[in-house]
Amino acid sequence: xxxxxxxxxxxxxxxxxxxxxxxxxxxxxxxxxxxxxxxxxxxxxxxxxxxxxxxxxxxxxxxxxxxxxxxxxxxxxxxxxxxxxxxxxxxxxxxxxxxxxxxxxxxxxxxxxxxxxxxxxxxxxxxxxxxxxxxxxxxxxxxxxxxxxxxxxxxxxxxxxxxxxxxxxxxxxxxxxxxxxxxxxxxxxxxxxxxxxxxxxxxxxxxxxxxxxxxxxxxxxxxxxxxxxxxxxxxxxxxxxxxxxxxxxxxxxxxxxxxxxxxxxxxxxxxxxxxxxxxxxxxxxxxxxxxxxxxxxxxxxxxxxxxxxxxxxxxxxxxxxxxxxxxxxxxxxxxxxxxxxxxxxxxxxxxxxxxxxxxxxxxxxxxxxxxxxxxxxxxxxxxxxxxxxxxxxxxxxxx
Numbered sequence: 001x002x003x004x005x006x007x008x009x010x011x012x013x014x015x016x017x018x019x020x021x022x023x024x025x026x027x028x029x030x031x032x033x034x035x036x037x038x039x040x041x042x043x044x045x046x047x048x049x050x051x052x053x054x055x056x057x058x059x060x061x062x063x064x065x066x067x068x069x070x071x072x073x074x075x076x077x078x079x080x081x082x083x084x085x086x087x088x089x090x091x092x093x094x095x096x097x098x099x100x101x102x103x104x105x106x107x108x109x110x111x112x113x114x115x116x117x118x119x120x121x122x123x124x125x126x127x128x129x130x131x132x133x134x135x136x137x138x139x140x141x142x143x144x145x146x147x148x149x150x151x152x153x154x155x156x157x158x159x160x161x162x163x164x165x166x167x168x169x170x171x172x173x174x175x176x177x178x179x180x181x182x183x184x185x186x187x188x189x190x191x192x193x194x195x196x197x198x199x200x201x202x203x204x205x206x207x208x209x210x211x212x213x214x215x216x217x218x219x220x221x222x223x224x225x226x227x228x229x230x231x232x233x234x235x236x237x238x239x240x241x242x243x244x245x246x247x248x249x250x251x252x253x254x255x256x257x258x259x260x261x262x263x264x265x266x267x268x269x270x271x272x273x274x275x276x277x278x279x280x281x282x283x284x285x286x287x288x289x290x291x292x293x294x295x296x297x298x299x300x301x302x303x304x305x306x307x308x309x310x311x312x313x314x315x316x317x318x319x320x321x322x323x324x325x326x327x328x329x330x331x332x333x334x335x336x337x338x339x340x341x342x343x344x345x346x347x348x349x350x351x352x353x354x355x356x357x358x359x360x361x362x363x364x365x366x367x368x369x370x371x372x373x374x375x376x377x378x379x380x381x382x383x384x385x386x387x388x389x390x391x392x393x394x395x396x397x398x399x
Contacts (some may be wrong), residue, residue, distance in 0.1 A: 002218075003065050003067070003366040003367070004067055004218045004219050004365075004366055004367065004368060005066070005067060005068065005218055006067070006068050006069075006216070006217045006218050006219075007067065007068070007069040007070070007217050007218060007219045007220070007221060007363070007364070008069070008070050008072070008212060008213065008215050008217040008219075008220050008221070009069055009070065009071040009072060009220075009221045009222075009223060009363045009364075010053065010072050010074060010209055010212060010213075010220075010221070010222045010223070010232075011023070011071055011072065011073055011074065011223045011224070011225075011228075011363070012074050012075075012222075012223070012224040012225070012228030012229065012231050012232040012235070013073065013074075013075050013076075013225055013226075013228050013348070014225040014226030014227050014228050014258075014260075014344075014345070014348075015076070015080060015179075015182075015183045015186060015226060015227040015228075016077075016080065016345075017077065017080050017081065017084065017179070018075065018077060019075060019077040020047060020054045020073040020075050020077075021047050022077075023073045023075055024044070024046075024047045024056050024073065026348070026349070027044060027056070027058075027071065027348075027360075028044040029350060030348070030349050030350030030359065030360055031044050031058065031060075031350065031360045031364065032350065033349075033350025033351060033352065033360075034350050034351060034358050034359075034360035034361060035060070035360075037350075037351050037352065037353060037354050037358075038354060038358070038361070039062075040060060040061060040062040040365075041060065041061050041062075042058065042059070042060045042360065042364065043058070043059040043060075044056060044057075044058050045057040045058070045059075047073075050072060050208060050211070050212065051204075051207065051208035051211065052074060052204050052205045052207070052208040052209075053072040053073065053074050053205070053208035053209055053211075053212050054072070054073055055070050055071055055072040055073070055212070056070075056071055056073075057069070057070050057071075058070075058071055058363075058364040060360075060364050060365060060366070062366070065366040067364060067365060067366045069363060069364040070212075070215060070217075071363060071364070072208075072209070072212045074205050074208070074209065074228075074231070074232075074235065076186070076201075076227070076228070076231060078201070079186050079189075079196060079201075080182065080186075082196075083182035083185055083186065083196075084178070084179060084182050088169075088178075091178050091181055091182065092129070092178075092181070094181070094185055095125075095126070095129075095178070095181025095182065095184065095185065096126065096181075098181070098184040098185040098187070098188045099122075099126050099184055101188045101267075102122065102184060102187070102188065102267065105188075105191070105267040105268050105269055106266060106267060106268045107122070107187075107263075107266050107267045108122065110262070110266030110267075111262075111263075111266065114262065114266075114300055114303045114308060115262075115299075115300040115301060115303055117297040117301075118262075118263070118297065118298065118299065118300060120297070121297055121298050121340070122184070124175070124180075125175070125176075125177045125178075125180040125181060126181075128172060128175065128177055129172065129177055129178075129181075132164065132168040132169075132172060133164075135163065135168070136160040136161075136163055136164050136168070137160070139156055139159050139160040139163055140153070140156050140157050140160045141156070142156050143156050176341060183227065186227065187227070187230075187260075187263050187264050187267075188264075188267070188269075190227070190230045190231065190234065190264045190270075190273070191264040191265070191267040191269045191270035191273060192267070192269035192270065193234075193272060194269075202231070202234045202235060202238060203238065205231070205235045206235045206238045206239050206242075209235050209236070209239065210239055210243075210246075213239075213246070213250075218251065219251045219252075219253065219368055219369065220247075220250055220251065220252045220253070221252075221253050221254075221255065221362070221363055221369045222236060222252065222253070222254045222255070222286075223254075223255045223257065223359075223362070223363055224254075224255070224256050224257065224259070225257045225258060225345075225347055225348050226257075226258050226259070226260045226298065226299070226344065227260050227263070229256040229257075229259040229260060229261045230260065230261050230263065230264045230265070230273060232254070232256070233261060233273060233276050233277055233280060234272075234273060234276060236254070236276075236280060237273075237275070237276025237277070237279045237280060238276070240276075240279045240280070240283060241276075241279065247283060247285035247286060248285065249285075250285055251285075251368070252283075252285050252286045252287065253286075253287045253288075253289065253368070253369040253370050254280060254286050254287070254288045254289070254317075255289045255291060255362060255369060255372075256288070256289070256290050256291065256305075256317070257291045257347035257348065257359070258291070258292070258293065258296050258298065258299040258344055258347050259290055259291075259299055259300070259305060260298070260299055260300075261273075261277065261300075261305050261309075262300045262303065262305055262308060262309075265277065265305075265308075265309050266308075273309075274309040274310055274311075277305065277306055277309040277311065278306070278309065278310070278311040278314055281306040281311055281314040281315055281316070281317065282311075282314050282315065287318070287370045287373075288306075288315075288317040288318065289317065289318050289320055289369070289370065289372065289373045290305060290317040290318065290319045290320070291320055291321075291322060291347060291357065292319055292320070292321050292322070293321065293322050293323065293324055293343075293346075293347070294321065294323075295323075295324060295325070295337065295343055296324075296343055296344050296346075296347075297340055297343075297344075298340060298341070298344040299344070302319060302321075304316050304317070304319070305317055318373045320357075320372070320373045320374075322347075322355070322356065322357040323355075323377075324343060324346045326353065326355045326356070326377060327346070327351040327352065327353060327355040327357070327358075328346075328351065328352045328353065329352045329353065332352055347359060354380060355377075355380065356372075356375040356376050356377055356379075356380050356381075357372060357375065358372075361381070367381055
């Protein structure tokens with residue numbers, strides 16, 4: 001196992017209100033945490049423009065190794081800002097329409113069939129908002145129920161509005177309810193590629209990704225988180241459709257972290273997405289690692305995504321499981337474990353402790369990203385980064 005000296009990373013983040021600069025800042029914070037835990041140095045450069053895939057360079061080094069990684073961010077903050085920037089009633093109506101399209105399109109049945117916790121995650125924001133609206137409606141209708149005169153609606157209607165504005169919506173915001181409404185709108189768009197100008201946007205991302213892949217490197221890592229995994233499949237799949245030999249003579253690792261590919265792919269309209277899943281799976285030069293965590297309810301735990309997309313005979317993604325509890329201090333984990341979205345983000349955040357999985361090391365460390373598919377608590381890569389001396393480190397990295 002030769003150390004990686006130069007790497008190109010294409011990172012597709014999840015559905016968060018963060019642009020490339022914010023993702024770079026997060027990566028910097030996470031890299032500092034990782035470097036402290038593993039006792040190496042990490043220098044994260046400034047963000048540089050590069051079409052739809054701006055990048056920053058990451059220089060990491062230990063006692064006997066140095067690695068330079070160029071990390072391109074292909075975020076979809078454009079969609080997040082556009083969807084979340086609309087007025088409340090538009091977001092409400094469009095969110096429920098998206099939920100109906102998911103249900104009618106087969107997604108709801110598929111979620112409960114393959115990952116019931118994800119099915120509950122789908123239902124939760126729409127059910128919560130329905131309860132709030134029902135309470136507000138009951139307040140408005142209270143004079144009618146009490147057989148009071150119509151003049152009493154002059155106080156019941158304002159009271160219902162005050163309940164929604166000052167009580168319910170702030171409470172619902174704690175669970176990112178309207179943000180999740182928008183998430184399902186994008187899921188429908190990425191399934192059918194027929195909304196939000198999704199097709200044109202995917203093509204623009206593919207153009208920038210193709211340019212990034214021209215940079216010489218020892219390893220190319222395509223990392224994706226949550227919704228970003230569906231986008232990554234679309235972008236890389238489109239490139240493979242256009243140029244089947246694109247990755248010839250390249251070492252390519254596709255790491256899907258807390259993947260929500262099936263969030264989109266289980267919809268009947270997602271035939272292009274399912275086809276592209278097959279393209280990636282059958283590409284001999286791509287090593288696909290699907291990273292799962294039992295305590296993360298917002299993905300399809302231990303579900304073979306390639307087979308479920310209709311490609312049972314194709315090589316399957318290597319499922320590897322991680323435990324966030326081992327990455328964080330007991331106090332830190334206790335603070336986040338009841339926050340579903342915060343737990344879901346831990347794949348791309350920094351560790352407090354040395355653990356078998358580390359996003360910074362996977363994308364900027366000296367070990368090939370594919371090696372992380374085999375690490376467990378029993379064989380953590382400790383000698384590769386923090387052994388007793390330089391000789392042991394070199395021996396471990398070199399195999």
